[in-house]
Amino acid sequence: MKQEKEKYTFNAAEFNEKVMKGQFKKIYPVIARQILERTGITSGRCIDLGGGPGMLAVELAKASALDVTVCDLTLECVALAKENSREHGVDGRVSAVQGAAEKLPFDDNSIDLVVSRGSIFFWEDQQQGLSEVYRVLRPGGWASIGGGFGTAELLQEILAEKANDLRWDKERKERLAKNPPGHFEAMLLKLGIEGIVERGEAGMWIIFKKSTILR
Ligand SMILES: C[S@@+](CC[C@H](N)C(=O)[O-])C[C@H]1O[C@@H](n2cnc3c(N)ncnc32)[C@H](O)[C@@H]1O
Numbered sequence: 549m550k551q552e553k554e555k556y557t558f559n560a561a562e563f564n565e566k567v568m569k570g571q572f573k574k575i576y577p578v579i580a581r582q583i584l585e586r587t588g589i590t591s592g593r594c595i596d597l598g599g600g601p602g603m604l605a606v607e608l609a610k611a612s613a614l615d616v617t618v619c620d621l622t623l624e625c626v627a628l629a630k631e632n633s634r635e636h637g638v639d640g641r642v643s644a645v646q647g648a649a650e651k652l653p654f655d656d657n658s659i660d661l662v663v664s665r666g667s668i669f670f671w672e673d674q675q676q677g678l679s680e681v682y683r684v685l686r687p688g689g690w691a692s693i694g695g696g697f698g699t700a701e702l703l704q705e706i707l708a709e710k711a712n713d714l715r716w717d718k719e720r721k722e723r724l725a726k727n728p729p730g731h732f733e734a735m736l737l738k739l740g741i742e743g744i745v746e747r748g749e750a751g752m753w754i755i756f757k758k759s760t761i762l763r
Pocket of ligand 1 (some may be wrong): 664
């Protein structure tokens, strides 16, 4: 199902500076821990889809035995993810490749965990992307796809720090309004994927585990 495409003005280098050295840095260890606890997947192969400069991938690698591949649409992000994983000393277990959610460059049934933060809102075809995530997961593998800031407190801190950036908050709210839980629940239903869509103060996450009965 094609979505109405949002005008995308992502500046990878600026985002890298902002998140790695600024306001967002603190959310990634929290989100990584939440995903590991929720899914119970702590080793094997993980994809950080639309992983940008790879901050979530870096924190997942630090907090687990996972081998994480950042898969992102832009080569600039692939290069930044490699650089950041080197800087954090986890480049032995974090790699990066260029690829689109809608056509993942991974084999069927090959991945233990797919995570994705802040990216699905920009995918050209979200339903095709979710179908691809399901395809590459191994039976019993998990996906945690959505967006957010870890906890309500961290969101409040970031909102306070960004109090002068009215455009950022406006766009964030517009994205949430355009992507309500029912929008993704309907996609899961169409795809025959059993999952849940959680919407809390700290974010929105689509969570599913691939059936162990192969279809
Ligand atoms: C807002 S950034 C989030 C980056 C990172 N996940 C984070 O939380 O810091 C969105 C990322 O999604 C990537 N992206 C957008 N559409 C994509 C698609 N269809 N397939 C793969 N990546 C995509 C962009 O290149 C960008 O790096």
